[in-house]
Amino acid sequence: MKLKKHASDSPRERILEVAGQLFYQSGIRAVGIDSIIAKADVAKMTFYKHFKTKDMLVVEFLKRRDERWRAWFEEAVYRLAPQAQDRPLALFDALEERFRMADFRGCAFINTMVEVADGDHLAHQTAAEHKQKVQGFIQSVLVEAQIDNAKELSKAFMLLIDGAIVTAVREKNPNSAKEAKRIAASLISNS
Amino acid sequence: MKLKKHASDSPRERILEVAGQLFYQSGIRAVGIDSIIAKADVAKMTFYKHFKTKDMLVVEFLKRRDERWRAWFEEAVYRLAPQAQDRPLALFDALEERFRMADFRGCAFINTMVEVADGDHLAHQTAAEHKQKVQGFIQSVLVEAQIDNAKELSKAFMLLIDGAIVTAVREKNPNSAKEAKRIAASLISNS
DNA sequence: CAGTATACAGACAGGTCTGTATACTTGGGG
DNA sequence: CCCCAAGTATACAGACCTGTCTGTATACTG
Numbered sequence: 001m002k003l004k005k006h007a008s009d010s011p012r013e014r015i016l017e018v019a020g021q022l023f024y025q026s027g028i029r030a031v032g033i034d035s036i037i038a039k040a041d042v043a044k045m046t047f048y049k050h051f052k053t054k055d056m057l058v059v060e061f062l063k064r065r066d067e068r069w070r071a072w073f074e075e076a077v078y079r080l081a082p083q084a085q086d087r088p089l090a091l092f093d094a095l096e097e098r099f100r101m102a103d104f105r106g107c108a109f110i111n112t113m114v115e116v117a118d119g120d121h122l123a124h125q126t127a128a129e130h131k132q133k134v135q136g137f138i139q140s141v142l143v144e145a146q147i148d149n150a151k152e153l154s155k156a157f158m159l160l161i162d163g164a165i166v167t168a169v170r171e172k173n174p175n176s177a178k179e180a181k182r183i184a185a186s187l188i189s190n191s
Numbered sequence: 192m193k194l195k196k197h198a199s200d201s202p203r204e205r206i207l208e209v210a211g212q213l214f215y216q217s218g219i220r221a222v223g224i225d226s227i228i229a230k231a232d233v234a235k236m237t238f239y240k241h242f243k244t245k246d247m248l249v250v251e252f253l254k255r256r257d258e259r260w261r262a263w264f265e266e267a268v269y270r271l272a273p274q275a276q277d278r279p280l281a282l283f284d285a286l287e288e289r290f291r292m293a294d295f296r297g298c299a300f301i302n303t304m305v306e307v308a309d310g311d312h313l314a315h316q317t318a319a320e321h322k323q324k325v326q327g328f329i330q331s332v333l334v335e336a337q338i339d340n341a342k343e344l345s346k347a348f349m350l351l352i353d354g355a356i357v358t359a360v361r362e363k364n365p366n367s368a369k370e371a372k373r374i375a376a377s378l379i380s381n382s
Numbered sequence: 383c384a385g386t387a388t389a390c391a392g393a394c395a396g397g398t399c400t401g402t403a404t405a406c407t408t409g410g411g412g
Numbered sequence: 413c414c415c416c417a418a419g420t421a422t423a424c425a426g427a428c429c430t431g432t433c434t435g436t437a438t439a440c441t442g
Contacts, residue, residue: 011419026308029220032399043420048401106305110357114297114305117217119363131361159370162361163354166301170322170353172310179350183378190377202389223429234390239431383442390437398429407420412413 012050014040019061024108028058028115058112059122065108066130073098074137084144088157088188089181091138095161096177099168106169110162131158148191160184203241205231210252215299219249219306246313249303253317256299261324264289268332275335279348279379280372282329286352287368290359297360301353322349339382351375 018040022031033054037047051057073094080097081090098104105111109127116123138157142150160180167176209231213222224245228238242248264285271288272281289295296302300318307314329348333341351371358367 027306029306030308033401034399044422045402046419049418054400105308110361111305113361114302115218115220117221117296128361155370156374159351159354159358159367159374161354162357163350163352166353166357167350170301170304170319176350179346183347183350183374186381187374187377190381224431225429232390235392235431236433237389240388245430385441387440388438391435392433393435394433395431396429397431399427401425403422403424405421405423408416408418410415410417412415 011040011042011046015042015047015050015057016060016064019057020065021103023058023061024065024105024111025103028112055122059126062109062112062123062126062130066126066133069108069130070133070137073134077141084141085146087141088145088147089185091141091157091161092164092177092181092184095164095180096174099165099174099177104168104174107162107165110165134158134161147188153187153191156187157184202231202233202237206233206238206241206248207251207255210248211256212294214249214252215256215296215302216294219303249307250313250317253300253303253314253321257317257321257324260299260321261328264325265328275332276337278332279336279338280376282332282348282352283355283368283372283375286355286371287365290356290365290368295359295365298353298356301356325349325352338379344378344382347378348375 015036019031019036022036022039033044033047036057037044051060076094076097077087077090080093081087109130112123113127118124135154135158139150139154142153142157147153160183164176164180167179168174206227210222210227213227213230224235224238227248228235231238242251267285267288268278268281271284272278300321303314304318309315326345326349330341330345333344333348338344351374355367355371358370359365
């Protein structure tokens with residue numbers, strides 16, 4: 001149950017590791033500080049020394065997730081499509097890989113924006129930045145595949161990706177990735 | 192602040208009316224029973240006579256929202272497109288109308304599924320049924336417009352709709368409806 | 383008028399949550 | 413060998429949550 005201390009050395013690291021799992025799995029409001037410190041095997045005061053408030057932990061959690069998610073995504077796309085011209089559609093194969101992971105529960109950023117209804121909250125800004133960075137990557141993939149209108153098309157792809165994610169959660173089924181891929185293929189062949 | 196008693200006669204009606212506003216606006220977990228009964232001007236025991244638990248109220252809230260949402264959607268589509276062959280794309284015009292409403296905060300069913308992480312919860316089932324019914328309506332619109340592959344295409348349209356909703360929330364901007372409409376048009380012309 | 387159903391008002395129990403305060407332990411560097 | 417920074421353990425304040433309880437008021441019905 002508990003995270004072994006040597007598993008990830010510093011308390012701060014252990015907290016972020018555990019928070020990453022619990023927040024994503026159960027949502028932010030549903031996870032209390034007490035659960036986090038228990039699983040991370042850290043004292044409460046140590047927690048509050050490293051993170052001023054729970055909100056601050058949430059922001060750090062999102063930043064960390066952004067970095068790791070994009071690193072994984074880019075790796076997966078390049079691995080699945082070594083040739084540049086295959087990469088645009090491989091975006092959706094990577095997505096499907098993600099959907100098939102045992103702990104998949106949608107996009108942490110969408111989920112957070114839904115949970116934190118207040119649009120002025122820092123979490124909203126962090127989520128917006130994440131999606132912007134992902135769109136940037138998609139655009140670069142389209143450019144490298146020598147597809148016209150890369151910027152416009154990247155917006156359409158983002159919409160398809162978000163739609164596929166929500167559908168996968170809703171139907172508890174990864175097939176929406178293939179559906180989105182078909183639509184994307186139709187868009188490319190018609191541009 | 193309070194809901195006038197004559198506004199909607201029975202206490203049960205007042206509770207559902209208020210819960211509908213507050214749950215959609217701030218999320219389910221964020222709204223306590225006390226806020227609801229205060230704004231609905233109802234005694235606590237009266238509340239618990241009509242709804243066994245908060246969860247039961249949530250389910251009633253979703254059922255009501257399903258009925259009203261679909262009634263509105265169908266009315267809007269027929270109003271915006273009197274001719275059957277114009278209706279498939281008018282789905283997205285109706286959506287945009289919705290996105291422009293002052294209190295728009297995404298799809299109540301998606302939001303609820305995100306907030307209630309437990310996939311076995313009744314709310315998940317209710318949300319799944321809602322989406323199923325919407326897809327049925329879309330399929331009938333496609334059939335009436337004499338479009339082939341109506342069933343397959345209705346799935347694609349659902350994905351586009353969910354994607355547009357999430358994007359509208361994320362960007363706080365109703366333009367995603369037009370984006371989804373363009374994609375839908377491309378799908379139709381290529382089928 | 384009596385009886386019954388419905389709703390209101392507000393206190394309360396028992397639990398959860400965040401964040402703080404206090405005192406104890408421990409390990410590494412000067 | 414001693415110090416002190418970092419971490420631990422635990423109790424606590426105060427807010428808020430769901431759901432229950434007691435008692436009162438009002439309105440319909442026979």
